[in-house]
Amino acid sequence: MLIMASSPAVLIRLVASAYSIAQKAGMIVRSVMAGGDLGIVEKTSSVDLQTKADRLVQMSICSSLAQKFPKLTIIGEEDLPVQEVDQELIEDGQWEEILKKPCPTQYSAIKEEDLVVWVDPLDGTKEYTEGLLDNVTVLIGIAYEGRAIAGVINQPYYNYQAGADAVLGRTIWGILGLGAFGFQLNEVPDGKHIITTTRSHSSKLVNDCISAMNPDNVLRVGGAGNKIIQLIEGKASAYVFASPGCKKWDTCAPEVILCAVGGKLTDIHGNALQYHKEVKHMNSAGVLATLRNHDYYASRVPETVKKALVP
Numbered sequence: 001m002l003i004m005a006s007s008p009a010v011l012i013r014l015v016a017s018a019y020s021i022a023q024k025a026g027m028i029v030r031s032v033m034a035g036g037d038l039g040i041v042e043k044t045s046s047v048d049l050q051t052k053a054d055r056l057v058q059m060s061i062c063s064s065l066a067q068k069f070p071k072l073t074i075i076g077e078e079d080l081p082v083q084e085v086d087q088e089l090i091e092d093g094q095w096e097e098i099l100k101k102p103c104p105t106q107y108s109a110i111k112e113e114d115l116v117v118w119v120d121p122l123d124g125t126k127e128y129t130e131g132l133l134d135n136v137t138v139l140i141g142i143a144y145e146g147r148a149i150a151g152v153i154n155q156p157y158y159n160y161q162a163g164a165d166a167v168l169g170r171t172i173w174g175i176l177g178l179g180a181f182g183f184q185l186n187e188v189p190d191g192k193h194i195i196t197t198t199r200s201h202s203s204k205l206v207n208d209c210i211s212a213m214n215p216d217n218v219l220r221v222g223g224a225g226n227k228i229i230q231l232i233e234g235k236a237s238a239y240v241f242a243s244p245g246c247k248k249w250d251t252c253a254p255e256v257i258l259c260a261v262g263g264k265l266t267d268i269h270g271n272a273l274q275y276h277k278e279v280k281h282m283n284s285a286g287v288l289a290t291l292r293n294h295d296y297y298a299s300r301v302p303e304t305v306k307k308a309l310v311p
Ligand code: AMP
Pocket: 047, 048, 123, 124, 125, 197, 198, 199, 200, 201, 221, 222, 223, 224, 244, 245, 246, 247, 250
C-alpha cells in the first residue's frame, strides 16, 4: 500500500514561497541599482519616493504570490497600473527548509482565503536613493484574524561592506509559535537605553518623545525593517517613532520577527496594531517596538505626544 505524506499546511507553504520570492526581490533591488537608472518618482512629497526597484519588486512579489495562492488578499504599497507582468519577474520556488517545519497547531487549519499579505517591496527607498544600502529591506507580512502571524524580511545588501568573501544579502523569516530564523539574536546590555528612529521623516514630536525617554544614545537610520533588525541583533533597545507616516506594510513582517523572539510592537499608546484587510493603511498613532522592557518606554511617552497622535 502506498502511504502519501500529507502536504504541508497552507501557512507553511505560503511562507516557503514568500522566502523564495523575497530572495528574488533582493536580486531585483540589486540589479536595478547596478543598472544605474533608478527611475525616481516623488509620491506625496520629496521624502516619499518610488523607484523602478519598488515598482518591479512589487509586481514580482504580488504576481508570484497570486499565481500560486489565488485566494489570498494581497495589499502592496505601490499604486501601479494593471498590466501584464513579465514572466521573468515570476518566482515559483519554495524554500525546502521551511516546508519541513511543523505548522503551529493554532494555524494548521487556516485557509488561503483567510490570510492577508502586506507587501513593502522596498522599505527605506529614500536611503536606497542615497546609497545607504544596508538600510534597505523587502517586507512580506502575513496576517490572520487581524494579527501579524508570519513574515519574511530580505536585506539585499547585508554584508555589502564586509569584503569580497562575504555572502551578499540575507533572508530572515518567522512564524509566531515557531520562532524566527536567519540571524543571531543579541540584546543591548541591561540598563542601557539605545533608541533607534527615523533619519528622513523626523519632526519636533518625534524628537520630544525620544528626549522624554532619556536615552543613552539615539541612532537615526532608514527603514522600519532595518530598525527591527537592530532590535533583534542587540544594536538598539527601542524603535520609537511618534509620528504618522509608517504604514501596515512597514510593520507587519517586522512585528512578527520581533514578537517571535519575545519582543513587542505597538502604537505609541501601547495598543496592538490591526492587520485585517479593511484596516486603515496608516499607523496614525506611531510605532513603539522593543525586544525587552516595552513598559519602560511606553510609560515615558509624554501626554502631549499621546494627545497629538490619535489612532
Ligand atoms: P523611516 O524610519 O523614516 O525610514 O520610515 C519607516 C517607513 O515609514 C518607511 O517606509 C517610510 O517611507 C515610511 N514613512 C515614515 N514617515 C513617512 C512620511 N512622513 N511620509 C512617507 N512615508 C513615511
